[in-house]
Amino acid sequence: MKPTLEVLPLNSWIETNGKPLIISGPCSAETEEQVVETARQLASLNAVHVLRAGVWKPRTRPGSFEGQGEKALPWLQRAKAETGLPVAVEVATPEHIELALKYGVDILWIGARTTVNPFNVQEIADALRGVDVPVLIKNPVNPDLALWVGAFERIAGAGITKLAAIHRGFSTGETSKYRNIPLWQLAIELKDMFPNLPVIGDPSHMAGKRAYLQELSQMSMDLNYDGLIVESHIDPDNAWSDAAQQLTPVHFGEMLDQLQIRKVESSNVEFKGALEQIRATIDNVDRQLVEMLAARMALVEKLAEYKRENNVTIFQPDRWKELHESRSKQAKKMGLYPELVEEIFKIIHMESIRKQTELMNSNTQNA
Ligand code: PEP
Ligand code: MN
Numbered sequence: 001m002k003p004t005l006e007v008l009p010l011n012s013w014i015e016t017n018g019k020p021l022i023i024s025g026p027c028s029a030e031t032e033e034q035v036v037e038t039a040r041q042l043a044s045l046n047a048v049h050v051l052r053a054g055v056w057k058p059r060t061r062p063g064s065f066e067g068q069g070e071k072a073l074p075w076l077q078r079a080k081a082e083t084g085l086p087v088a089v090e091v092a093t094p095e096h097i098e099l100a101l102k103y104g105v106d107i108l109w110i111g112a113r114t115t116v117n118p119f120n121v122q123e124i125a126d127a128l129r130g131v132d133v134p135v136l137i138k139n140p141v142n143p144d145l146a147l148w149v150g151a152f153e154r155i156a157g158a159g160i161t162k163l164a165a166i167h168r169g170f171s172t173g174e175t176s177k178y179r180n181i182p183l184w185q186l187a188i189e190l191k192d193m194f195p196n197l198p199v200i201g202d203p204s205h206m207a208g209k210r211a212y213l214q215e216l217s218q219m220s221m222d223l224n225y226d227g228l229i230v231e232s233h234i235d236p237d238n239a240w241s242d243a244a245q246q247l248t249p250v251h252f253g254e255m256l257d258q259l260q261i262r263k264v265e266s267s268n269v270e271f272k273g274a275l276e277q278i279r280a281t282i283d284n285v286d287r288q289l290v291e292m293l294a295a296r297m298a299l300v301e302k303l304a305e306y307k308r309e310n311n312v313t314i315f316q317p318d319r320w321k322e323l324h325e326s327r328s329k330q331a332k333k334m335g336l337y338p339e340l341v342e343e344i345f346k347i348i349h350m351e352s353i354r355k356q357t358e359l360m361n362s363n364t365q366n367a
Contacts, residue, residue, distance in 0.1 A: 005156050005163070007196045010226055013134050013162045014086070014107075016049050018237070019166075020261065021200060021227030023051035024252055025090060027242035028065060029072035036275065039079035041249035047256050050107060051076070051085040052229060056096055057241055065240040073103035080104070088136070092120065094127035101131065109136040110151065112168055112205070117138040121151045126160040134162035136229075138199065143170040145186050149193065157251050164198040165190055166229055167220075169206035179208020179245070182216065184223060198226035204245045207290045210236070213247065214255055221261055230255075297355060304356040314356045320349065 010021055024042050029035045035053055042048045053076060057067035076087045086106035092114045093095050100108060114120045115138055121300065128135065135155050140147040148165070167187040169180030191199055201220025203213045217228055233239045236246035245254070266272070307314060324345055331341035 001204055001210070003193065005194045005197060006161050007038075007156075007162045007163050007194065007198075009196070010164065014049055016227075019047075020221065020225065021050070021198070022048045022256065023052050023085065023200070023227065023229040024048050024232045024235045024249070025050075025088075026239065027049065027054055027204075027231045027246060029053040029055055029075055029242050030240050032075040032078065032232055035075040036079045036082060038232060038249060039083045039085060041222040042232060042252070043083035043085055044191055045249060045256070047253065048085065050271050051079055051083070051089050052088045052231075052233075054241070055089045055100075056092060058090075058111055059241075060113075065358060070099050070103075073099060073105070076105065078105055080106075081129055085196060091124065094123055097124065097127045101133065102329075104278040107134045107136065108154065110138060110155075112138045112141045115151045116142060116144075118147070118148055118150060118154070118183075121154045123159075125154040128160055129153065129158045132162075133160070134164070135160050136164045136166050138166040138168050139170065139186065141171050141180075142182050143172055143181075143190055148186075148190060152194070164200055164226065166200045166202050166222060167206075167225070168202035178206050178212060178216075180206050180336050182206050182219070184219070188223070188252070200229055201225045202229045204229070204231040204242070207245055209244050210251075213245070213253040214258065217255065218258055223257055226262055232334070251263045254318055289349075293348070297352070300352040300355055304359040307356065314353055323349070 010016070011018075011363055014021060015020075026034065026038055039051050042051060053072070055067050055072045055076070056069060057065060073089075076089070079085065080087050080251070088107035089096075089100050089105050090111045091100055091108045092111060097108065101297075110121065110124060114124070135184055137148070137155065138149050142153075152163065152165070165187070167182070167184075169178060169182045170186070172181050172183070174181065187199055191197065201217065201223075202222065203216035206216050207213050213230065217230070220228060230248040230252060231242060232249050232252045233246040234248065237243055239246050266284060324342055327340045327345050328338040331338045
């Protein structure tokens with residue numbers, strides 16, 4: 001059975017005038033001056049709807065700056081009073097929730113290191129029972145969709161209906177130019193499961209570096225995300241946490257100006273006709289892809305037979321090396337992203353080994 005989630009539309013709790021929801025502010029609230037000045041500069045962009053700031057910082061290692069805690073909450077109140085921007089903070093315990101609500105925080109978010117732990121999420125859910133506050137849930141650190149879904153079910157189970165997902169990328173152990181690999185497919189699967197759930201892109205924590213913010217923000221917009229949460233700081237290089245990925249409010253404004261926000265649908269008949277034609281051609285190409293895969297697998301079966309007769313191992317490292325190098329070289333030549341083709345061939349090769357193992361073993365048993 002498909003899980004369901006009662007979710008209110010974004011515009012029922014935050015006014016964005018039909019534009020994507022833009023949340024920005026420092027990774028951490030450091031000083032009163034830093035919070036208020038960042039908020040002022042963000043407000044003057046006339047494009048930001050919510051001020052974010054971390055007050056309790058979950059740090060991987062002890063000894064790093066762990067946030068100013070309760071004493072930073074009045075700074076957020078002041079920033080809100082001066083700019084009119086509602087404020088959002090990360091909460092990880094019932095005590096955080098109690099304090100955040102006491103100081104008039106408007107929106108709460110659950111961080112990636114909390115979403116991984118169902119005990120924590122349940123404690124938060126229990127503390128939220130009977131409270132009417134929007135809750136944004138970041139994806140868990142590891143690429144486990146069920147944990148993310150479970151967090152929504154727990155928080156929704158406490159009666160929270162003002163919900164949204166924050167996609168901040170995943171830690172997979174693989175090296176990537178990004179701090180956290182986006183794995184867009186996982187967020188798309190979440191959206192497939194809960195079509196009404198707004199999804200907000202967090203290019204800052206995906207990127208880890210300012211240089212990648214633009215491309216990741218654009219990708220989020222191209223995937224029709226409902227908004228962005230981007231870290232900004234009046235003096236990013238001297239930020240007390242996540243210095244490399246924050247940018248000044250002014251630079252953030254410039255980045256927003258360069259974003260292309262495309263429409264989901266068009267009523268233009270000519271456009272619709274062209275779209276249908278291209279989609280039909282894509283269907284055709286996909287059919288050929290599947291046929292080619294089947295043809296390749298048939299060859300693999302033949303190969304297994306020869307290998308068995310000649311008593312050679314299934315996996316031959318030189319062959320694999322040659323195969324994956326030549327395919328990614330070919331991909332590059334054809335203007336394809338080489339990593340994509342490499343990944344596809346890794347999967348194909350894994351399946352071909354599985355198939356060969358199956359055939360060789362069944363043949364041995366029969367012999
Ligand atoms: C943050 O938003 O500053 C933060 C700690 O993010 P995450 O939970 O995505 O690591
Ligand atoms: Mn951060």
